[in-house]
Each structure stands twice: as C-alpha cells, then as structure tokens.
Amino acid sequence: MSGPLRLLPGEGDSLPALPRQRKEPRARPSWAADPIDELADRLMEPVSAAVHPYEVAALLESDGLTGDQITTRYARSGLFTLAEDLYARVPRHYPEPPPTADPWRPDHLRCALRGLVFALPGLAYVLGPGLLDGPHAVRGLVAAGLTAWAWNQALSHRAYLRLGTTGPAAAGRTLRLGAPAGALLATVAGLLLAGPGTAGAFAAGQSCYLGAATVLLVLGRERALLAALSPVTAGAAALPWWQPPGAVAAALLLATAGLAALAAAHAVRAALRSGPAPAGATPPLTRSLPYGLFGLAAGVLAMLTGAVDPYAVVVLTLSMGFAEWLLYRYRGLAVAALRASTQPRDFTLRAARALALCLSAYVVLLAAGAVFAGAGAAPLLGLGAVLWTALLLQAFGVAWPPAAVCLTAAAGEAAATAAGLPTGPVQLLCRCAAALVLLFLACRILGRPTAHR
Secondary structure, three states: OOOOOOOOOOOOOOOOOOOOOOOOOOOOOHHHOOHHHHHHHHOHHHHHOOOOHHHHHHHHHHOOOOHHHHHHOOOOOOHHHHHHHHHHHOOOOOOOOOOOOOOOOOOHHHHHHHHHHHHHHHHHHHHOHHHOOOOOHHHHHHHHHHHHHHHHHHHHHHHHHHHHHOOHHHHHHHHHHHHHHHHHHHHHHHHHHHOOOHHHHHHHHHHHHHHHHHHHHHOOOHHHHHHHOHHHHHHHHOOOOOOOOHHHHHHHHHHHHHHHHHHHHHHHHHHHOOOOOOOOOOOOHHHHHHHHHHHHHHHHHHHHHHHHOHHHHHHHHHOHHHHHHHHHHHHHHHHHHHHHOOOHHHHHHHHHHHHHHHHHHHHHHHHHHHHHHOOOHHHHHHHHHHHHHHHHHHHOOOOHHHHHHHHHHHHHHHHHHHOOOOHHHHHHHHHHHHHHHHHHHHHHHHOOHHHHO
16 A cells, blocks of 8 residues: 555554663764864873963964864864864863073182182282371372272173173273273372372272273183282281381282283283174163262262271171172072962062072171171171162162162261261161162062063
8 A cells, every 4th residue: 555544533643652672871982982082182281281272273273284174073163163172171281391400590619709809909908008198198099999989880881781782892892991091080089189109109009900800800800810919918918927018018019900900901802802893882871870870879888887997898898709699699589489480479579588588698697797807787787788789780770779879878978977977877877778778679670570581
C-alpha cells in the first residue's frame, strides 16, 4: 500500500512510546576531541603569560594560523574570537624574570681608592703649617680653595657629560681648557688675599693640585693620583719622629703638585688620542652652573665646620669613599625594588626604605668617626646628611634644588657667624632643616619609578 493512512479522530494522534534501553554514556572519541583544548595545551606557557587577548592573537598570527584554519578546524569566526577563547581557558601565570647582575654593583677597590685620594691631601696642611705666614694667609688659602671647589665641581660635571655622550676625546678637550683656567682663577683669588710670599705660593700649589686631581678623577686615574700623593704621605708619616725643615716640606708639597700635574697632562693626552670626537651639540654652560654653586655651598659649610672643629672635617673627608659606595648601593637597591614591585605604591615604599637604609649607614659611620676623633657629632651628622642626600639627587640629574637648599644653609650659617650668634645651635638648626628638605625631595622624586630609567 502507498499513501497516507486515514486515521480516525482520537486514534493515532501520536505514536506509542517505545521503551528504550538505557546505556552508559560513551567517551568522546579521539576524532571528536576539541581542537581548541589541544591548541591551549600546546601554547600553555606563552598564553598563560599574556596580559590581554590581543597578545594571544599576535601569538597565533606569528604561529602561522590562517583564517581558513580558524573557521574550519576551530569553528571560530575570526582570529580575535579564537584568541579570546584561549585567553579565557588558560589560567594566568606570570613567571618571575630570570635573575640578572646588578648594573650598579659598586667597585669596592675603586671606592676605597677614591676615599684615600679624597683624604690624603689634608696631610699637606699638617706638613706645611710653617709656610702659612702673614695675617691673611688662611684667608687666601680659603678663598683659593672655595674658588677651586666651585669651578672644579662644574668642570667635572661638564667633563662627565661629554665623556658619556661624545666620548673621552671630547672630555679631554674640556679638561684641557677648563682645568688650567680654574687653577689660574683660584690662584688669583688666593694671591689677592694672601699676597705674595710662601702663603701665596701654597695657595697656588693647592689650586694646581685640585685642578689636576679633578682631571685624574674624571678620567678614572685614581691610582696615578694616589702615586702623586706619595711625597706628602711619606713626609706626614715621618712627623712623629722628625719635623722636616721648611725647605723640605715645601719640596715635598711641590713634588706632589708637580706629579699630579704631569699625570693629569698624560691622562688628557691619552684621552685626546683615543679618537676623534663625534660631532654633536655642545651642552650649554648653564647646565653645569648648579653643580658649581653646590660645590661653593659645600665648601662654605665645610669651612665653617672646620673653623669650629677641624677634626670633624677630617672625619667627613675620610668618609667620602664610603659615601660614594652608598650612592652606588642605593641605585642597586632601587633597581631591585623595580623588579620586585607590582604597584607604584610598593615601589615608593621600597625606594624610601632603601634611602633610609643607606643614609642611616652613612650617619652611623660618621657618628663612629666623631666618637673616635673626639669631634662634635651633631653638626657633623647634619652636614653629612645634607651633602650625601644632595649628591644622591645630583646623581639622578636633579641639580638646582639641592644647590639652592645648600646655598641657603651656607648663607644662613655665614650670616649667623658674622653676626656673632652662637655657632653650634645655628649650625644644627640650618643643617637639620636643609637635611629634612632634601630628604623630602629625595622621597618625592626618587619614589617615582620613572626616575630610575
């Protein structure tokens, strides 16, 4: 028979339910496995480290996945849809970066050498006090020293700038012109106050030595400078048993200044022969001005400290090598804080902790030196905190704020001394205020991750 069956009303409206046997669910056959799961397993590591589905899309595209494969094999409408699916399926896992060497790891030997060459020149004032004759000898020496400090701080910044941007030949040209000019200017300042005589000659030798030392330190010739200081060191070492006559002391001082000048000339000649400097824009002189003003302020603060307590200046000078080591150590700790932080606030706290640790270590060293030398601790600790924090800001290219703060403190102390006010309380007040301002600036500026690029 063919054709539909005619059903009576109420009959055959629905087929009778046939009983079915229950069977256990079968596992998905291998040919029906989800290909996206296979893709997720294969790309587990790079996908888990992705921070956005677009990164997964770029990974799939670089893997050679075509549009036909996306629509046929993976049944997705496009690349970004598949990337979003993979990003949702794979849990996030960000591996820690591999440990790397500290780019700011300090050179312990170099810092120790620089500490020695900062401290040993003070032996010249122990060896040759008989040469400072005349009522204005000390004034001439101080004027020459302050002029040299200010000039050489600006010169060293400019030479370091040229060394880092255009190479040693450009730095050599800067030092070849700047160091003799600074020595001449400091000598004139000393002679104007001390007048001709042995005191003026002492100021001239001091000026020449400081200019030569600046050249050698900028060009990394600390060993040569240490060798140039050997005559003065030997003469000072013999003082407990033998007091050299004035002519012998003058010869030792002259030998040190002459050796330093010869070593500086040789270093400049070697820098000039290193190759032609690439053409480039010369940085303006005003860029080095705040560094010179800071050198002047630091010299005034040290001079005012030495007028009250000379041993405090000796302790401060001996600590300069450790201070430089701590500057490198802070930068290394800041880099480690960048790697360990996931939020800006975390880095700010870690950077502040590193600053407190390094500054505390320096202050503790100064306190121990003050106790050992019998010097006044409070003014020395305040001066050390001011100078170290200012140098730290300068190391990050922040020049004008520390120069302004140090100049203000130096001017306040000088004015109080000229007015006959008590020296101790004024020094403590000015230096504590300057240290607090510099610490606030350091925490605010160096607490930003962008400052450590």
